[in-house]
Amino acid sequence: MNQNSVSNEKLLEIIKVQTEVAQQGMDLGNIMDLVTHRTKLITNADGASVELIEKKELVYSAASGMAKRFLGLRLGIENSLSGECMEKRIPLISNDIEIDDRVNKAACxxxxxxxxxxxxxxxxxxxVGVLKVLSAKANHFNDDDIKVLELMSGLIAAEMFNAMKNGExxxxxxATHDNLTGISNRSLFYDKLRQKLSQASRKQEEFGIITLDMDGLKEINDNYGHRAGDAAIKEVALRISSALRERDTVSRLGGDEFGIIVENVMDRDELKSFIQRIDFEITKPFEFEGHKINLRASIGYALFKEDGIELEVLIERADKSMYEVKRERKGHGNVR
Structure with missing residues (x-):
């Protein structure tokens, strides 16, 4: 098989992706998100993922399509097609998982x-990991798709080489920390949330999820420039971190959105007190290059067990709570 087996249209798409990757700089998380999204489209798949090695497991560190809701999922390397491709160092295809004994059928x-x-x-x-494309249909992929995947995996490998200074x-x-703020990113947030859900279910623990959306970031960018907007995002991340305990987790989920895992919360009132503390820190005076900038955020929450026991349910409940706050502020003209 050679490069000529790949259509000119797909080669042009890969070149476009190469250009976009170059524009991401050293932000490995963004690069992996970009590659999974484009790989899904180019191979006409239903989903794609990048799985990175963490100890003896593979972690879904970037995902698109049908794999997106499994971001942060951990799977054992042994007895899986991903594990075999890593051992043999070659691409592998499974066109019907139900008759393929190499795959982890339960995970599929x-x-x-x-x-x-x-x-x-x-x-x-x-x-150091696996690039994977997925289809809900059997017999979806062919050798041309493998060639495309080889070209796409090279994009990630090149950035990994740049990032790889002190080992895996x-x-x-x-791959799991935000390039701008230095705090954990969406991938690590969902990884930790899945682990916390499992632990809390086993040990009968309570914890809370907080979702936070900055108010007025567009106005900051429009009035003072994107450097001011970036400074505001970094300051909000710093202020949230200062309001939390060491065992809590704050992550930048993307843009002006943050997620927080609050450990060992006894009840709804305690979680609300955390939110008040965070809100107090965020709204303290802030200046950037001589400009006074108002920082404010809409904050929502969900309590494990009381609001749900499944990841998607808790996130949906916290987001709904957050958007209710945002709508109420807009109704009163208080969003800045």
Whole structure:
């Protein structure tokens, strides 16, 4: 098989992706998100993911399509097609998971896939993860798709090489932390949330989820420029962090949105007191290059067990709570 087996249209798409990747700089998280989205489209798949090695597990560190809601999912390397492709260092295809004994059938059924290609990600001669495309249909992929995947995996591998300064732990850190603020990103937030849900269910613990959306970021960008907007995002991340305890987790989920996991919350009133503390810190005076900038955020929450026990339900409840606050502020003209 050679590059000529890939259509000119797909080659042009890959070149476009290369350009977009170059524009991302050293933000490995954004690069992986971009590649999974474009890989899904180019192979006409239903989903795509980048799985990175963390200890003896593979973590869904970027995902698109049908795989998106499994961001942060951890799977064992052993007894899986991903594990075999890493061991053999070659791409592998499964066009019907129900008759393929190499795959983790339970995990495939959980995601809803029936065919897939897995491609090892090799950086500095070490396999550090897997690029995967997924389809809900059997017999969806062919050899041309493998060639496309090889070209796409090279984009990630090149950035991994740039990020890989102190071994795999450095790579995993760069892939799971926000480039602007330095706090954890969406991938690590969902990874930690899945682990917390499992732990809380086993140990009968309580915890809370807070979702936070900055108010008025567009106006800050319009009035003072994007450097001011970036400074405001960084300051909000710093102020949230200062309001939390060491065992709590704050993550930038994207744009002006943050997610917080609050450990060992006894009840709704305690969670509300955390929100009041965060709100107090955020709204303190802030100046950037001589300009006084108002910082404010709409904050919502959900309490494990009381508001739900499943990840999607808790996130939906917290988001709904947050948007209710935002709508109320808009109604009173208080969003700045």
């Amino acid at each position: 059924r959980q995601i809803g896939l029936n065919s897939m290609i897995v491609m090892p990600l090799i950086c500095m001669n070490d396999v 732990s450095e790579l995993f850190y760069k």
